[in-house]
Amino acid sequence: MDCLMSVSPACISLVLTMFLLSSLHIGTVKVIGVLVSDMSNSLQTTSAEMGIEIGLIIAFYFLTAPVIGVVNTRWNQIRLFLLIGAMLKSCAVVLMAFVTTNAVAFILFALMGIGTSIMWMTCLKELNRLAGENFKLLYSLSTCGYPVGMTLVPLLATGLLDVYSWRDVLLFLGALTTHLIPCGMTIKASMDPRDHAQYDGGDGRSQSDITSEMGLYQRVHGSEDRFDQDSVPRLDNDNNDSENGDTHKEVHQHDQCSQTKQDLTRRDLKITPIDDDDHDDEPSTKCSNLQSNGLTRKLVEGWRSTEFYSNPLLVFVILSYCMLEFIYTGWHAFLLPKALQRTSERNTVFIALSAAIGNLSGRISSGVLTNRLFDPTNMYLILSVINVASMACDGFLSYYFVSLMMSCFSGLSIAGRAVLGPLVIKSTVSNENVPLIIGVMYFVSGLGAFLGGYSAGLIADCLSSYDATFKILAIVDMLTFIFMAVPKIFGRNLSTGKV
Template sequence: MMSGKDNATSWLVLSVVTFSVFLEIGTVKGFSVLLPDLKEQLDTQTWIVGSSIAIITAFGYLLGLSSGFFVKVFSPRICVMTSGLIASIGLIVCSLATSPPTLLLGLMFTGFLLVQETVLVGVVPEYFDKYYKAAVGIYACGTGLGIVILPIITQLLLDLYGWRGALLILSGISFHSVPCGALIKAHISHETKLSQDNVYHQLFNAEDAVAEDKSLPRKLLQDLSEAIGLPLLTRLPFITRVVIPGFIWGYTLIGWMIYMVSFAVSNGLSIKQGSIVAASGGVGVVVVRISIPLLHKYMTYKELLYISSVITAISLSLTTFFTSYIALNIISLFFGLGIGCLGGELYISAKVNSEDSEHFYAIAWIHVAYGSGSILSGIVTGLLYDVTGSFTISFNILAAITLMTTVSLGCGDIFGIKKTCLGNVL
């Protein structure tokens, strides 16, 4: 494989990263198309199926926090290929589900799509330097393409083969990530490389070290802290500009993705029309993420985070007032523009607010925050619908929580200004 960055191999690997993002987000959105059938066939409530679907994101991203350790031990290539295989098996288990617990088990395995994505996004700096921001914009388009394409494919498969057949075919599609993973480097850079022998020594030969070092527990805790990038959580800029917005991004996006089709159906639209409404949001995501390099010529990443959170919140509120087919498509387009920009800029924010050697862990913590928000949204949004019989309150809560991004960024900026002023005085 060619060495260096920003070369032909880099762009080939970027296509693999984009496919992984496409597959992950598209699979979650595809399950939202299947939600009404799953609810009926498994004889359960909306929030139970919705929160189970959110497990794909929550469990996968939480597990992704440990992916840095496994990448150092087994290499990115092995991690990507193994994750793709487990996710494919998970979709097969979902297709055989006869009860909510069986579906949940399959969805937990499917969540390894998120582990795969965490690994791939984390190694992007290994391939790009000058064109890093452009690379982020391109692989982030996978989100929009997944929202546009896979739900439509899922709907067609549902009509032809039923939900079980649709999931089996989706399993075959996800299996393609296994050979794609073979294109990734078999190692990572020397700056972050940790030898396999050294890792095994730390884990399995700790008893020999006790006699030499009585502070072993403290050392082990320190090693664990470094292995998951915990020091990042001690920095206010990283918390206010990455972690909290990441949680909000997950809560908003997953709540919209899982329940938007059901929301449209509850307002008199057909499932196909609801899928098209969701696809309009995907178009907005693709458009804004293609435009990210251009937007950066005029605005900073923080300005884009502020603006995108406001656009997203307004569009979610308008959804509850204008429920016609045409209006929902237009509003969904603007929602896609807002949420797509918000998600894309978070990756830029993670790079800006962390050291180069910490980039992999910064991505993992974004995904942990995203996954935490998604599982909460999956439960709360669906539960409120089951209780009230309407999505109005749920979607207004999504809008209100989205605006908390501006509050988090504002608090971080105010604290930063005060800290700078105090430093000047001292």
């Protein structure tokens, strides 16, 4: 509770906005799944086409994340991006109630995913900048909207569907989604680091670092000119002999201040001095050859400035999260069909509730435990082992109580690792590159999600059993452990790129 008391109001607004966004995002997907039969009959589409349209929401949410991360970094217009994202998502949901053709439905589903991605990446970037050492806990709390929306929003849609048509239900859902607009407009994060100094500086640095950054901020905004004017030595023509010693002192002081200013700028901008002895090495010859080709030189310099060049093992972290989305999509899509294959519809409701409880518990516990106690990578590996055992038991033991308990453990493990993926990135890369690297991770995981849903369904169709799907998912989940274990074993500190 002490750490939550130090959270700034801007962080609280961000968490609430991300909570509502995540609940409405997954709720929209679930509601469309509930309405899929009515919409197919009205729009004259097949179930496969509806499945592709639903997949577009997830696809554009993941695939556009790197682009939005770059745009957010280049143009720091927080409220504008939040307004655009909220308008895109809410208008697309409302217009879905009036759609009459599949082509328009494809476009609107894509806009839903793009709007969600714009809002989520913008909020994530600001939360990373302002939350500081509380980022892990606040991020996990913001994702708790997924299990809430997964249960409450479909129940509301089911109740409304008994009275209204599917178009009216979408209008109600669109009305709920429009609440994202005022939520986004309440966020007004200041760019002045002095406004967040009382909240540990907003990025987890020490107070001395914040003081240095505040000094740099003041110089950028005009104090530097005044500093230089005051430090210029004043020579008086009438007293040249008497003030000659003072003049040398002032010049020496000016040189010291200039050197201090250069050192501060290098430290804040993370500029590493280049050793002159390196010019005699063999790599310098290669670099000189690249200077003849400007494009090649820019590409090489751009690659060397990326986190993937300094932290090559970061690729395994992203591949591990990609495999997690493979598991998440297959488990999420076929948990209820597998339960219906084994037991009654009433027991399926309890299995879904157990999975939702595990989902919520995993997200909260991941943030709480990694905030002070556990390393995100270690907890990620532990949850991978738990999920492999849970899905294997669920696939081989055809008992209701086994399915009930294992659905909770799987939900806890999968949702917990969904939170831990960005937290591992946060603890691995430099603070300013976190949104971009998370965007790349989302892009790759989107491809894994598509492959996971298709493969899980194909296996179930070929073997006529969802139990076989869960057995394969348990085997694939071993890759998430292996990929994450590689940087843990061979790289003690990924942030420095040492192996």
